[in-house]
Amino acid sequence: MGQLLRVQNFTVSSDGFGAGEHQSLEKPFGDADPGALMSWAGATAGWPNRTEPGGTRGLDDYFTRDFANNIGAEIMGRNEFGPQRGPWENEEWRGWWGEEPPFHTPVFVMTHHKRPSFTLSDTTFHFVDGDPAHVLEQAREAARGQDVRLGGGVTTVRQFLDAGLVDTLHVVVAPVKIGAGVRLWESPDELVDRYHLEVVPSPSGVTHHLFWRR
């Protein structure tokens, strides 16, 4: 089956936005309310960022606990690492993910601006330039036979989709509108020429969209 490139737990609003405008250090989701987008995940027992015991073990939990299942590397866009644009001005700040990032694998951050790799706990961040196919090649090698997870944001997911590199795509549509920002899609049907699609409503109120290659 080879090494898949998988998008997992990627959450957008009902109008297709992954984040609002005006992303900043204090507001990773910009003008959008992170709770309205991500509370479905935070409620589950399997959420990788969970710090307290408890949590639900229903449908949504199957998705959050699959986060690390057979994943050997992650690719993310620069917006998922931090709000900076242009050359790195402050290399002391080491991303939104804290001292114990939830990845536990090599992470490849796509950026035109080089900076040295560093390790936080058991996650090493590499900063790489190049087209999606080239970055995927590096991540596959680092994943040592396991799959590669593609994080966000929307721009990065679109880049890999447009290059035909995504094997499976799990998009969660949250019952909230954002209205402006970067849009993943007008409608999930845009992808059905290339992917099978199952649409699964969750009791929590979100709707899981599961795509895999035709």
Added chain:
Amino acid sequence: MGQLLRVQNFTVSSDGFGAGEHQSLEKPFGDADPGALMSWAGATAGWPNRTEPGGTRGLDDYFTRDFANNIGAEIMGRNEFGPQRGPWENEEWRGWWGEEPPFHTPVFVMTHHKRPSFTLSDTTFHFVDGDPAHVLEQAREAARGQDVRLGGGVTTVRQFLDAGLVDTLHVVVAPVKIGAGVRLWESPDELVDRYHLEVVPSPSGVTHHLFWRR
């Protein structure tokens, strides 16, 4: 969170039976049609017994590929190991699971009739007597901090449910009637005093029932 005891991918008919009558060496599911019960699982990419590439990667696949996720040991009833009853007459026959069993962990087979442990590939079968709590204790120790999976059949699952030992229970209801055999339940609602329940219909035609402790 401790070590959970998890029932996974346990499939019953719409009238609540896990197998038909007249189980034999040739018919693990007795008079019931194994295809009608289990084809939902066999169609998925993640099915542990899959021998060919391909398979679906929709909702059902999240359940089959969770089979080994954080599992360190399995407990099964004697009926899940083989059709024999009473003292072991032929120890040459080593169960229904072939030379490459899908478990890859220690397996504890509950039986009043002792026989020596043996290993097939990376699965070791132990034959243990005792009440459910005692068997669970042994399996937990063998699982080295990971969860324990409880297999079948129906009688074994009922024993552990009645002893209050099951933490999460995933039951798949297939759209087929069996009419006679050993019954898991008259209705899933029998368990809602003790468990949260989410009912999730799958595009494949089966209905996933997800229980976790209240």
